[in-house]
Amino acid sequence: MSPQDRLAALRAHLAEAGVQGFIIPRADEHLGEYVPPSGERLAWLTGFTGSAGMAIVLPDRAAVFTDGRYTLQVRDQTDPALWECRHVTDEPASEWLKAHGQDLTIGYDPWLHPAPAIERLSVPGVHLVPLPANPLDAVWKDRPTPPMAEAVPHPLAFAGKAAADKRAEAAAALREAGDAAVVLSDPHSVAWLLNIRGGDLAHTPLALGFALLHDDAHVDLFMAPAKVPPETRAHLGNQVVVRPREDLPHALDALRGKRVRLDADTTPAWFSHWLTEAGATITLGEDPCRMPRACKNAVEREGARNAHFRDAVAMARFLHWFAQEAPKGHLTEISAADQLLAFRRQVDRFRAESFPAISGAGEHGAIVHYRVTPETDRRIAPDEVYLIDSGAQYLDGTTDITRTIWTGPGTAPAALKDRVTRVLKGHIALATAHFPSGVAGPHLDALARRPLWDAGLDYDHGTGHGVGSFLSVHEGPVAFSRAARVVPLREGMILSNEPGFYATGEYGIRLENLLLVIPATLPLASKPFLAFETLTLAPFDRALIDPSLLTAAERDWLNGYHARVLAEVGPQVGRDVGEWLKEACAAL
Incomplete structure (x- = not known):
């Protein structure tokens, strides 16, 4: 069934159900970010495969709404003759409904929406009604069966x-x-x-x-x-x-x-x-x-440290391999991601990737949540930017790391080094922050953006998300984001630190480590303060860093971080990788 036929079949079924429109979220009945194949209704109908989004179908028009991570992807994956693509912040679905859904009865599946989401979509002149059965399921004839893996x-x-x-x-x-x-x-x-x-x-x-x-x-x-x-x-x-x-x-x-x-x-x-x-x-x-789950206990914290240590061994092996092979020009986005997965599979207690690796070369790196497919897979060329965002599920912890790499063998352009170094400065600012108990993620988000803001630059996604313990790589309720709930950070929480910069059609930059919230000891503090322990251990690409843009404190942090990576990971990786790691972690 073609995309046009699917949309037509759904509209015909809506007419039989007595409604003129239908709302399709990217969700199953558990409302999580990741859904089984049987819950991929939005992808089946529209072609858009991102992890967040929503579609609204009306009699004469239809739209897909996504956030800043997916504005490029959604346009690539949907048919513009069938679907309007809207940025959910710039044009909220409620405003679109108010403009185009007047006097219509719009159905929704009450299993796929939390009540507040329906309230946000409720606008004068548009009648939203829950349906006893999902009409899309009636036209999705080859829908996969729900999963039945054992607990x-x-x-x-x-x-x-x-x-x-x-x-x-x-x-x-x-x-x-x-x-x-x-x-x-x-x-x-x-x-x-x-x-x-x-x-x-x-x-x-x-x-x-x-x-x-x-x-x-x-x-x-x-x-x-x-x-x-x-x-x-x-x-x-x-x-x-x-x-x-x-x-x-x-x-x-x-x-x-x-x-x-x-x-x-x-x-x-x-x-x-x-x-x-x-x-x-x-x-x-x-x-x-939710909150006890977010505040890892002592065993889970130590498990996270151990999992990141073992993951660091796999990352070092991959980065060494990539440094040898990328300048030859024969790698592709898929072959590079496959090799990283192969290294991780050699690690004790590995169970799976924590999400499909984002392996983006050149212009694909500018697609924030790019997912390579056989159709989009492209060669990783010499002298360009490669972004690899990946993670693993280990029995004792969940990892998530992003590195931006210059493929060589030539020298990276000065303007590119400027952007990467500004992202690194923001990363360091957040990693080294001390803050009083009661401060929340939205209060700290600007720290990571300041070096980019100073140059009139920004990125259209949150700076970090919570991470589970052998659970979801994206865990609430905390996040570094202006749009996040004001939930105070607490000891034991694990969050990502991932500022970035994206030049559409050219390259993407993102530098990500995971942080553990720990108590801070400050000599003048009259109340409890918190800080971060960096869990992730992998070098940043020195070929993309302009040392002249770093302050003395930033340079000290980077040199200290790299010294730690070398001291802890170096003895575990063998002679060849160890020699490469020495060079990769050399002081600036």
Whole structure:
């Protein structure tokens, strides 16, 4: 079925359902960034494969809305005769609906939207209605079946706290708030609370399912029973009851007259609709697992350090290999990414990539979340910029690193060095920040942008995101971003530090390490302060750095960082890689 035929078939089905339009988010019923093939509705309909976006179909027009990471990609992947491409910040979907959807009835699938998202789309003159079944699913005839990978125990040696203790603490928080139960629709919270992992997604070790945590610490786990083998049932214990998803409505009906907590931002609107009809009292509050999950315990912190150390060995081997091969001009974006994956597969406790590697040469690096395909794969030429953003899932931690590399053998242009060095200065500014307890990510975002702002430059994405512990590489609720929620940073959180710069049609620059929030000891401090420990260990490409633009303090930081990389990683990589690493980490 062609893209035009798919859109026509959907419009015909909407007419049968009695609505004139439909909203298609890039989400499944768990509202996460990564979805299984059966949840890729937006990609199937529009061709756009980015990890964030939404489409709206009206009788005579249709639009796809994306953020700054995907403005180039969405235009490359969609048919302009069928789809308008809109920047979600510059032209919000609500404004587009207000302009083009007057007097229309627009349907949505309440399983695929949190209630606040529907509220943001609600504008005068446009009637939004939940539909009992998703009309797109009716026309997607070859839709893949939902994943059925088994849920497996996550050992205490990596989790750091027993599931029974986590359930008891979360239940105590419910009782203190007067809530009888909380809906856990985010499978990351289910995985963390019960110390289980799975294989339902390609890059995030989740067993997809829902849970009800009750104030007495028992849990109803709604997951296909075939996904929970005897070993996992024994691990869960008697206070966790596995029930098929079809039991959800009955379980919610049993909460009539009770206070039930929903995290409005992470829970499908379907739950609030059903609980209201069931006669429960809905209280809005944060998922009680979210903040404890973000603040890694001592075992998880040490696991993150160990995982990054082993990942650094793979990165050193890759960077050495790339330095030898790239000037020859025979590498491609796919072959380079495949080689990095091969090095990581040799590392102990490796399970998967934490996301599909962003392997972009030249102009492809300017596409912030570029994903190379056999159709777009191109040769990595000598004397150009190559950007590789990648990560891994290890049993004891999740990694995410970006390096921007000059392919050589010639000298990089002065203007390019200027841009890279400004990005590096911003990276250093954030990595070395000390800040009082209570400061949040949005308060620190500008530190990484200042060197670019000084030259009238910027980048159209957040500076960093939270990272899980053998969970999602993108974890809330914290982020370095002007658009992020004001959530104070706390000890044990892990975030990325990834400022960048992008010259459309030419190159992209991004330099990313992961940071662990730690206590800071400052002699004049009269209240608690925090700082960052850099977890990632890999050299920055000295061929792209202009030392004259660095202050003495910045130069000292970079030289100290490189000395640490050499001291810790060098002894693990063998003679040839070690000799290369000495040169790559030489002091400026």
